[in-house]
Amino acid sequence: MNLLLLTSEFAPAKGGIGTYAREIAVAATELGAKVTLVAPDYGEDRSVEDRALPFEIRRFHGALHSMRDLPSKIALARSQVRSGSFDLVHAVDWPFFIPLALARSLTPARILMTVHGTEINETQTPLKRLAIRMTGVFGPRTVIAANSRYTRELFRRRFAVDTQRIHTIPLGVSGFWFGNRATRDATRSAYGVGADRILMVTVARLTRRKGHLLTVSALRALPEELRKRLTWLLVGPEGEADYVAELRNEAAKTDCDVRFLGTLANEQIRDVYGASDFFCLTGLPESSGRVEGFGLVYLEAGAAGLPSVATEIGGVPDAVIGGRSGLLVAPSAEKIAQAITTLATDSAARSTLAAGALAHARHLSWRRCAAETYGLGQFTMENLSGALVQASPRQRPVNAVEPAYPA
Structure with a gap:
């Protein structure tokens, strides 16, 4: 199969879309496809790094997307689809939806567009909806891949597209995160965390919608004895300055051992995971339209075998299977405190959920994602036939280095 991927985000920029593009391209290549990926150059010569990739990458002059870039992306999409005999052309993210729709007549290839969540709401302005309708974005031969059941339902509500053409294909996790890490004792020693401490870790940008302040409120509701045994490591770059200041101030008022580690390399984060007892990220629903x-x-x-405490928002229930790979709760301090208490004090429950978390991560590999998305490997072209394979959520107990800091 000959695949053409168009993305507006890619290395060296950090972000989930760039990671998705890279990893699904690598996995599709490993499954036997010929992959050509088109990505921005961010004003730099990336040829040395690009030659190390197992697929062809074509850079265009550009950086992070702006609507001013739409005319150049339209011309780019037209030139790229005419550059080869492709079986499937994939718009990895929203900025290439209209350009690819306008180039559809130039290729007999199937058209695939992936929706990730937030951009579905961002395309609801009258001008963007008019552009989508006038250009026939979701027209003939076009299939939509959504990264979660939540995203699929959100897209279905926002656009009048045949539901048979909208498919849930969960993302994957890189083999990197299963790789060798420092021993638990060595990492704890390096961070000055005693062997008897309960170690909870959060990896996310310090921004409102990630809900760190909600976790602080939950910590205050813990029994005093548990608060004094708990160490919480926060990994990630800072977001809004006022929010970070408030978070640091409120964290200092607790009698928990709360540490802000800032930005760490992925290798360091992998070590921290190996030294921790469980993961906690309690995101919040947002009125701004941004979604998880x-x-x-x-x-x-x-x-790394870490079960999660997570809030049941957006597509998180596809990443954390409640009662199997972690504890999914409502975004309230009381419920989060109860979940933290369970994972901190019930070693049997923590062990069971840890095994489920590891199994879930192993199941949702990038090869599985590429196979379902493109009809590769055990999936045949007949499976694709104008519609993508949709996995049952109960069979999805989720593998490139995913950015450690989701935006």
Whole structure:
């Protein structure tokens, strides 16, 4: 199969879409497809790094997307689809939806567009909806892949597209996160965390919608004895300055051992996972339209055998299987405190959920994602036939280095 992928985000920029593009391209290549990926150059010569990739990458002059870039992306999409005989052309993210729709007549290939969550709401302005309708974005030969059941339902509600053409294909977690890490004792010693401490870790940008302040409130509701035994490591770059200041101030008022580690390399994060007892990320619903489309960071932690405390928002229930790979709760301090207490004090429950988290991460590999998305491997072209394979959520107990800091 000859695949053409168009993405507006890619290395060296950090972000989930760039990771998705890279990893699904690598996995499709491993499954026997010929892959050509088109990505921005961010004003730099990336040829040395690009030659190390197992697929062809074509860079265009550009950076992070702006609507001013739409005319150049339209011309780019037209030139790229005419550059080869492709079986399937994949718009990895929203900025290439309209350009690819306008190039559809130039190729007999199947058209695939992936929706990730937030952009579904961002395309609801009158001007964007008019552009989508006038260009026939979701027209003939076009299939939509959604990264979670939540994203699929959100897209279905926002656009009048035949539901048979909208398919849930959960993302994957890189084999990197299953790789060798420092021993638990060595990492704890390096961070000055005693062997008897309960170690909870959060990896996410310090921003409102990630819910760190909600976790702080939950810590205050813990029994005093548990608070004094718990160490919480927060890994991730800082977001809004006022929010970070408030978070640090409120964390200092608790009698928990709360540490802000800032940005760490993925290798360091992998070591921290191996030294921790469980993962906690309590995101919040947002009125701004931003959504948590999936939640790859939960799977990265799961690859280290860490069960999660997670809030049941957006697509998180596909990344954390409640009662199997972690505890899914409502976004309230009381419920989060109860879940933290369970994982901190019930070693049997923690062990069971840890095994489930590891199994879930192993199951949702990038090869599985590429196979379902493109009809590769055990999936045949007949399976694709204008519609993508949809996995049963109960059979999905979720593998490239996913960015450690989801935006």
